[in-house]
Amino acid sequence: MSEGLVVLVRSIIGFFSLLIFAKLLGKEQISQLTFFDYVLGITIGSIAATLTTDLSSRAWPHFVGLLGWCVLGYLMEYITMKWRYAAKYIEGEPTIVIMNGKIMESTLKKTKYRASDVMELLRNKDIFDLTQVDFAIIEPNGQLSVLRKPEYEPLTAMDISIKKNSSGISTELIYDGILFEENLRQLNKDRKWLLNQLKTHGIKDISEVFLATLNPAGSLYIDKYEDHIKKVTDIGDYDGPY
Numbered sequence: 374m375s376e377g378l379v380v381l382v383r384s385i386i387g388f389f390s391l392l393i394f395a396k397l398l399g400k401e402q403i404s405q406l407t408f409f410d411y412v413l414g415i416t417i418g419s420i421a422a423t424l425t426t427d428l429s430s431r432a433w434p435h436f437v438g439l440l441g442w443c444v445l446g447y448l449m450e451y452i453t454m455k456w457r458y459a460a461k462y463i464e465g466e467p468t469i470v471i472m473n474g475k476i477m478e479s480t481l482k483k484t485k486y487r488a489s490d491v492m493e494l495l496r497n498k499d500i501f502d503l504t505q506v507d508f509a510i511i512e513p514n515g516q517l518s519v520l521r522k523p524e525y526e527p528l529t530a531m532d533i534s535i536k537k538n539s540s541g542i543s544t545e546l547i548y549d550g551i552l553f554e555e556n557l558r559q560l561n562k563d564r565k566w567l568l569n570q571l572k573t574h575g576i577k578d579i580s581e582v583f584l585a586t587l588n589p590a591g592s593l594y595i596d597k598y599e600d601h602i603k604k605v606t607d608i609g610d611y612d613g614p615y
Contacts, residue, residue: 376428383432387421390439413446467518471509474522484511495519541589550580550598560587571595 420442424435470480470491481488491509494517500506505525510518530537544556546567557563567585574595576582584596 379428380425383425386432386436387424387439390436391417391421413442417442417446465513467513468511469508470511470517471503471506474504474507476503486511491517538590543586543588543592543594545584545586547579547582547585549584550582552579560589562587 417439420435420439424432424439427435468480468484470477470484470486476488476491481491492503494511495501495503495506495509498517498519500519500521505521506519507522508520512518544560545553546556547553552564552567554564557567568579570593571577571579571582571585576595576597581597581599582595583598584594586594
């Protein structure tokens with residue numbers, strides 16, 4: 374019972390210590406997570422866990438270690454903000470991996486990236502064709518920034534001088550075969566209207582639908598359980614065991 378109480382007290386100390394230190398270190402730990410930030414966060418969390426559960430030693434050395442790591446992390450953050458050269462070596466700097474549509478092979482080797490890694494990051498940017506890319510830059514946090522070639526840039530309403538109304542946020546009407554009637558009412562629709570819409574898509578029953586959404590502009594998206602896709606495209610770069 375006494376050991377449980379000690380663990381509880383240590384947990385409270387460790388929890389609020391981490392809360393205070395996280396506030397001091399700022400939101401960059403989440404929003405711009407570099408490799409250094411990642412290692413720092415894991416180490417601080419590990420020390421906090423040891424502070425909580427290691428009853429074979431006193432709590433204060435672990436707390437001092439926790440305080441030391443957090444203070445050093447804060448100092449590194451302050452130094453990188455004030456001294457650009459330090460930030461370059463501690464946090465890294467942006468690296469161009471595609472320039473003028475050409476892959477920079479030597480840069481890929483230096484950054485320990487493969488061509489397949491870049492392709493994956495491009496797909497995350499909704500780019501599935503390398504011929505559309507003018508510049509691609511790997512940021513210090515590992516994310517990829519992409520500049521498309523001018524002819525592949527999406528046309529905006531401003532480009533053609535037209536006024537475009539907001540489509541709003543899509544609302545789930547059906548998920549996993551279950552109808553959300555409250556969401557229908559919020560959009561001033563009813564069950565009869567939805568059933569008629571489903572019939573126009575060849576759907577006889579709500580249970581056939583995996584997901585259906587509707588936005589305020591009236592755009593209805595429907596995905597059935599049976600998609601009738603005969604062959605799924607394989608985009609892997611080698612034949613694996615599966």
